[in-house]
Amino acid sequence: MIENLKEVTQETVASEVLKLKNEGYRFVTMSCTELDADFVDILYHFDKDLTLANLRMKQPKDAKVPSISGILFAALLVENEMRDLFGLEFEGLVLDFNRTLYLDEEITEVPMVSNVKIVKQ
């Protein structure tokens, strides 16, 4: 299963990330999964000397997510990608692409949510 998993909330995530960064952990990535129609699950992955440390945060889809790109510059690409694929809004992003990183502006639906289905032509 997932090792070293810790639950965080929107208020505590910034302090947890800062603590891991000061201990020398390297940022790996963030993952996002859809749990049901209202909530997504965001996971943060860190690595030090080949062991992983993970944080899990449950997030409602319509609320703004606190961004960690002020603490870790490397997170800005991943947060922009999550905005493109899931439609989440981030607060405090250092460099914001406004949902044009992968998708064009005229596209109205974000792909990775469950109400968008693949249709064979």
Add this chain to the structure above:
Amino acid sequence: MAKTIIPFGPQHPVLPEPVHLKLVVEDEIVIEAIPALGYVHRGLEKLTEIRDYHQMIQVVERVCGICSCLHAVCFCHGIEELMKVDVPRRAKYLRVIWGELHRMHSHLLWLGLFADAFGFESVFQQFWKIREKIMDILEATAGNRVIISVNVVGGTRYDISPEQCRWILQELNGVEAGINALQRTMMDDYTVKHRTVGVGVLTREQAIELGAAGPTLRGSGVAQDMRMLKYAAFDELDFEPVVETGGDSYSRSNVRFRETLQSIDLIRQAISKLPEGPINVPVKGNPEGEIITRVEQPRGELMYYIKASGKKYLDRVRIRTPTFANVPPLLAMVGGIELANVPVVVLSIDPCISCTER
């Protein structure tokens, strides 16, 4: 002089795949760069809704065109850990052999492109001529040149016979002689050293803070290689990560050069220790749970997050490729160098944009 914005366009002779950088330039020194991705986005992670977990192996292989076998190894390893499948030892050794062959052909391709970036076009073709020997080995043992489809959940589909093993060792002797002959031309050349030593420097603290992976990290003095996690047959093979301390483009290319020679040694060890036995076990049922697996690709650390809930379609397959992690260090490296050195620095992180955007 005022700042100008110069596009390092999606089409550039030095880039194998399209990526766009807006370079903010003042008097021929680059101050910063703003990336723009999205030229090759195919949306492969969404396909897990209509393809079951056996068919997803073929989908996942096609994320990258150069290192495709290692994506399949990582995915199969994750599903096998979730379903508690015991892979036979012979299959683990075969996966190591095919994985190291892919690492060699990827590094030889990169060394050819690196020579082309300086204008050494004959050296470029000489590297690719050596690479053709490895393509012949892959075609004879697995049926296809690049996307070989040998991994299944529970082992591998094809086997390597003893005559093929002897032929592989012969061909590898020719490859090693060719690479050693090209070392003097490429790595000890005055022009190459003048353009790469001291250019595009990434210090050790910057590399850890910005999340670099692979030769970008090992070229700055951090000894981390995911093969030390002992997946597949690496617990029985003798292996040390290749580290350089310069932090500039020359160190990174030296890391890749030495890794190619190290892969030849690993394949020779694996062939000499290849055990007898079956090559796959039958697998029934569906996976359940979540897992994170990591594997060392030629470009760095590849991470998969797989979530399943007992159905034959997986819930989520999240792929994080090493070039995605190397883009923030690239933005930090590009500050302060001259405009003419930008192509060499961009190429020194080994950009594989189709991996980045899936």
Add this chain to the structure above:
Amino acid sequence: MLFMTPNVIKNFLSKKATRLYPFEVREPFEGYRGELVNDIDGCIFCGMCSKKCPSQCITVDRTTGIWECDPYACIYCSICVEACPTKCLSMNNVHRKPAATKSMYTLQGVPPKPKKKAADTAEDKPAKEDK
């Protein structure tokens, strides 16, 4: 300049590094996955190849006996060859030549006979009524 002279003379006097394709073709390797071929007389129209295909390019019609494959959607992975129970599918080791228009690979075979099934259900019905 003297460093390169032996190299120049060697390249001038040795034979070419490339083959004169298409006049001289290399012999194909044995296991190469080139083109999908079906021996329609052995096919029992079970549809396993269609279920396992990752790109969903095979269509099997049980009632009319038509087996169809789209060679431009096929990814040449040979999973169908391994899944076939009667081993009537195989891979040719030469790839197909380039063409100007796309076409489908359609074969017409003899569909499996449903006669026995109708007799079985007729016998089952009186048995059920007895019970």
